[in-house]
Amino acid sequence: MLSGRYRVDSLIGRGGMATVHRGYDLTLGRTVAIKILDRELARDNTFRTRFRLEAQAASRMAHASIVRVYDAGEDLEDDPAGGITHTPFIVMELVRGRLLREIAAEAPLSADDAARYVDGILEALEYSHRAGVVHRDIKPGNVMVTDDGQVKVMDFGIARAVSDTSATVAETTTILGTAAYFSPEQAQGEPVDARADLYSTGVVLYELLTGRPPFVGDSPVSVAYQHVREAPVPPTKRYPEAPAQLDPIVMRALAKDPAQRYPDAATFREALDAALDGRTMSRRQMTNLTDELYGEHRRAQNEIEHTFAELSSDNGVARTQSGPPTAWVWAAIALIIALVAALAFWVIESDPLDLRAADTVDVVDVTGWTASAAERELADDGLEVKVSTQPSDSLPEGTVIETRPAPGTSLELGTHVDILVSDGPLMAAIPSIIGGTEDAARKALDGHDGLQLGRIMPTNDPDAQAGTVLSAEVNGDKVAEGDEVLEGSRVDLTVATGRVTINDLTDMPYEFAKKSFEDLGLTVEQTVDDGCEAGDPLIVETQNPAAGDVDIHSTVTLRVCAPAAEANESGTSDGAEG
Template sequence: MESDVAAESRVLSGRYRVDEPIGHGGMASVFRGYDLTLGRPVAIKILDAELSRDSAFRTRFRLEAQAASRMSSPAIVRVYDAGEDTEVDDRGTARAVPYIIMELVHGRLLKDVIAEGPVPIPDAVRYVDGILEALEYSHRAGVVHRDIKPGNVMITDAGQVKVMDFGIARAVSDSSSTVAETTTILGTAAYFSPEQAKGDVVDARTDLYSTGVVLYELLTGRQPFRGDTPVAVAYQHVSEAPVPPSEIVDTVPRALDAVVLQALAKDPFQRFPDAAAFRETLDATVDGKEPSRREVDTLSNTLYGPDPRQAAETARALRQLSTDPTMKRTQAGPPAAWIWGGVAILAVLLISVLVWVFTLRPLNIVPSGSRIVPTVAGMTYENAEQALNKEDLVAKRVDKPSETVDDGTVISTDPDEGISVQKDSQVTVYVSTGPELTTVPKLEGLSLPDAEQALDDAGLTLGQVRSEDDPATEKDVVLSASADEKSKVSKDTAIDLVVATGTVTVINFDQEGYTLEDAQNALTELKLTVTVQDDPSCAASDPRTVKTQNPIGEVPIHSEVTLVSCSGAAETDDTGDDGQ
């Protein structure tokens, strides 16, 4: 149906022209398109008709797409817009057509790259590094992808990795009631995390698990778990340990074995804490030391147990209950297969816990010759010393300045609290002396650069700088500071300065009604040179006033100001008494 729409050059919402199809997935078709308003090429993803019938899904889809549109990273395919159009089918029934408008990327899907044959290890590391770059950004933005797989990763013609479909997976998975339904929409379960397979709450570590699966496939050419049905694969994610990649392809460095095994840990808390840590560890394998086979085996045992295949029989029995690939919810209660599946999973978990309990060393028992350093931070030194003496430990006081801990209060210890040490060991107790103080240097009279250097030398910082006229001080010379010279202040305190402008303000004495004498006195107080010029063309007044002046306004200190004053004789009356 969508291809017919493209052939007719359909326009969505009066703005987006739909052109030829460029891809099709389990939940949508992607078309090349054109934004008629902004005049740019775009990719248009039109959701499958089955999904669009669910109004709750359409609402979730729109909200998730809006969240994804706020992310802007070179490693993420941009989402420009999301909307909903309508179309009428052959029977005259109108249906909603949800769509999203995305950045048009020229390149290939990572799944096509994998399908072409073995991927060189440097390229595999680079591709996964790009995926982790995208996840590092999205997780900081609070967006979990939920469907990381090669089909959702583009490699541009320039080799740039771009991850797409952020936010869509959540809308889809929230609308699906079973693993079988979800995998029908999202594709294979090969990249599911154990928590997704069990229907548990997921977080950012789910994306890291799926990225580990992608890395495994890039290194070996196959996924770590395969089966006849999505449910069978999902059970393997929950119950079985992956074979290290180097056992499948002997050219894979064992350093990458360690990275993959940690990424694929069943327990989210045993995986990398975030995408940045995963990325840093992965990049370190390029030049890092390669672990031994024994070290890899030890890591595998730590993550998956000393006998990772102990539940194989149970898992096989479990998979036999789920051979129907069309498993969907057709009744009010859960299907019988899921009930038995849940019972079997609980049995596997119970066996695993029992094995763990019986093989666990009693690490919480402290040998008689050892002591645990108690928590003394926040105490006075005297109380801390008593607490350490009760544990047969010797306290050694070391004073240390602190901006956050009050004077006389314990900051920390070395060894740290909770650490096991030998009886009678010495424990260094760091006690706060309060903020570290320093002396304010001489600042007044220094140039601004010299004052800033003096502050830096004293462990202080430059605060606000305010300019002020001063008739006797050159430009940018310090007039005053917010702290007195030789006073004691905390290190890193910001000191505000007042510096000279190097100018003074000369008012218009004529308009202000100044006499010549008053104007001369005012200019002298500003330490300016005054020159008076007589103008005989106009009659002098008594007292004499200023006719004009030059300059007016801001003038450099010690500069010259010229005042012009009338000096001509006063006019007389020609009709005197001479003719009498």
Template sequence: MSDEPRVLDGRYRLDELIGRGGMASVYRGYDVTLGREVAIKLLARELASDDGFRTRFRLEAQSASRMSHPTIVRVYDAGETTTTFPDGTVVPEPYIVMELVRGTLVKDLIGDEPLSVEDAVRITDGILEALQYSHRAGVIHRDIKPGNVMVTPTGQVKVMDFGIARAVSDGSSTVAETTQILGTASYFSPEQAKGETVDARADLYSAGVVLFELLTGHPPFRGDTPVAVAYQHVSEAPAAPSDERDDVPPIIDAVVSRALAKDPFDRFPDAAAFRGALASALRGVASDEPPAPTPTEVSDVLFAPSTREATATAQSLRRLSTTRATTRTSPAPTTLWIWIGTAIAAVVLIAVLAWVIAARAGAGAEAPPHTVPDVAQVAFTKASGTLSEAGFTVQQRAEASTTVASGNVIRTDPAAGTVSAQGATVVVYVSTGVPMVPVPTLQGLSQDAATSVLTNAGLALGAVTQQDDPTAKSGTVLSASSAAGTNVPAGTSIALVVATGKVALPDLTGFTVSAAESQLQKLGLTPAQTNDQTCTASKPPTVKVMSVAPGEVPIQSTVTLTVCVG
């Protein structure tokens, strides 16, 4: 079997395996075209021949590629390659190329000891920030758990693996309809466990489970089997984190309790409300965010104003009729009072009708909703015109990008496809191009140290060339493709010339002793001499034998020259 690394589509080199899931394997890889390290997710071979799984895998790429946010692992590219087995069977292998994230998984941060309350809230807030963005983009994660969240060395929270995410519009998709259980039982929402249709509030429940585990060191429900755990999610109330930790304030208990409500309508209505409650809890005050609306209240919100007003008017008229009916037993008023009452009722009725008509007209005059157009990768001037024509107010923000050309749009907030009111502000993130970083000093470092320095500087290790040097030990950097202090685009690959720790020793037999010693000294080698009395001496003395054979030898080696003196 060849030791050469596999290269997908002539561009993406597969290096070592760094993770494996039930559906795919993740490899550290290298984009030879752009010269940057990436992560490559490759569908398991035993599943790749199944059209259904391949479709699910492609949907993952499509869903994830729509999202560009600091808290979400970026998806750069997707494709499909093939593998031919010894029996001639050709199996397709879809793959996704993603941002390579360095950091620590939250499940490893938890370990044996729970985190501080502040750290637990900070990590949960990072998860909710990612969900706030993804939900607005129309994507539910469905598998929020500590194993899918990473914290980078800078403290940035990154949510990974939208591999089982589905578009919110795919409302018919339920757990019961799939061929495998989506998500992990310990982090299931009750509606997932029951096989019901789920929405964004299922992710908020899972985020609440993660917050509970960050505070206590374990999930709220545990059992011997996934079925037992799922049953607890549906039917049992979780304990309060403060029951296990004295330093958890009751106000945090309240936030966790609401996030873990069985009924989705009793939870936070969205990720922003959850984040607000956590921020308020850290300040020691109750959230100003009102309780989640009941199903009836949600329906009321969806009614047009004119419909609610007409309903209220009808109820008022019914109350008026009831009141008149209850007072009809009173003595009959005089004719004058009858006419006065009739006139007043007529005026009131006309006023009510006029008010209802005006309200309907006002509702009709309200600005109709508009859909935010997709202007990604478009020049800002053109994108601004497109958004203005669509009825939006444009606000520009600059942001560096390694994938979008300078002056072009990276993304918008709200995201493309979002329905917003006419005149709403759309924040347009415009690329300032690849950020420039200075090349650090690399000469004299070991190759491992140079690689670490490059990574910390936001650069990548390029091609490594071996070169003999009589004074540098093996692995020492002799030079780099860019001089120290030179500004280059972030992510640039820096090629290195590294010492082999050896020199090329020529064949010196037949050389005069003085010439051979001079040559050895130029190579940084130490000459020594031994005499052989069994052979006839020559004038001037010449080398008969070398103690070291010609070829690559370690630097500063000693080479003994045998000279005939007989």
């Protein structure tokens, strides 16, 4: 329990500085997601401050395309050493769906599907940027797609208000984000604005269309260098089946110079929408656009490669030159040194980078993924995968519960990894009890391993004998024989009393009273009071039994007042027949 209000349930996911759990808000009675800062990091005031800033930034985001933050706090407990243990946490909306990372891993997407997901990301960014918040870590792993197709951007934990992105903040914070989705300015440790998010969104669009980011490498340093210095290959050249009409959209979004990108998320969305209905660029137009955006980087890249080739002889001895290298060579060398230094700072202050030998791999956290996507991801990493199932009340069928070994464990290629997949909750079938007797239903439920007898609710029914089970309910929903419910459910029974309720219909017209009782399955007998004056209406003087519950199919006797003339005629007629 956190703050005496939030119950912490099963683990959903694990990040660099926090874990996310399914939880329950006891005050409001709703299921939530709870992000809890790692206990080791929670001892550091700096990390706790960053975590609190995350909550403050995210709590301002109230939009359908952004995972909502409900509450934030810090749970304090006395530790055995006499100190205080800090447990900062954030309470968020629980989103049911799939990570965009899982969807992207399955296969390259069509133009319409890729545009739909990216448009959802841009819609969220359009809102957050207006609020003055830059996300700084847009990537498929931070985007959820709900079961009904709604895109939701999550984890504004690396976001900072645009007004706070001063030189001081840039100098005192680590380089944050993920190298594959860095903007060039992030890779160089420079202050960033909303256009950095648009660059990262362009990387996501590229990956959705081709199946991989535009820049990959053996280390984050090499990937970061490519973001800064190398021109991306158009999506159609990477994956010929990619929609050509989106090539210029991607290339504009990935411009090295922020001024050459889309100025804001709204403009990006408009261009994306127009491209779906527009014509494909000609080869010459595409070449001109690429030269406009990346010509300088292409030339610099070629010159660097050419110069370093000249600086090395076949035996590795440098050749003599008539003069020093040109200024751009020194600039390139300085840039590489700056990148290495910045990323080394990231290693020290943030999560360690994977600098181990290439014959090992960390187990990816695939908790919450579909079994097929998780199996494919681990197999692609060079691991042997075995799938087993286990019932789960908290995760839907086919969803990964955990991996063994745990996520983050370093393994040699070819090592065996078990993934435990939810088989869904244990279910029990409703036995044949409806229409039978209460005693038979009690015996059936008492002898059932997975069900319990709940409340017995007596009900008057004009057609059912006493003790007949009229219906069964679980959690307020009616169930029938063979329906499957969660194992351990209580089954409430509605049982007939064998009685029916009648009203007092004295002083009412006889025909009305007769029909009312007969509609309840009762038999009506009539007795006539001959003392009524002529012309009086035929009404009920008395009824037996009186108002209340009576046995079903019983008899109600009504004494009615009949006009004297009718009584005489009735008597004469009876005598004549006799």
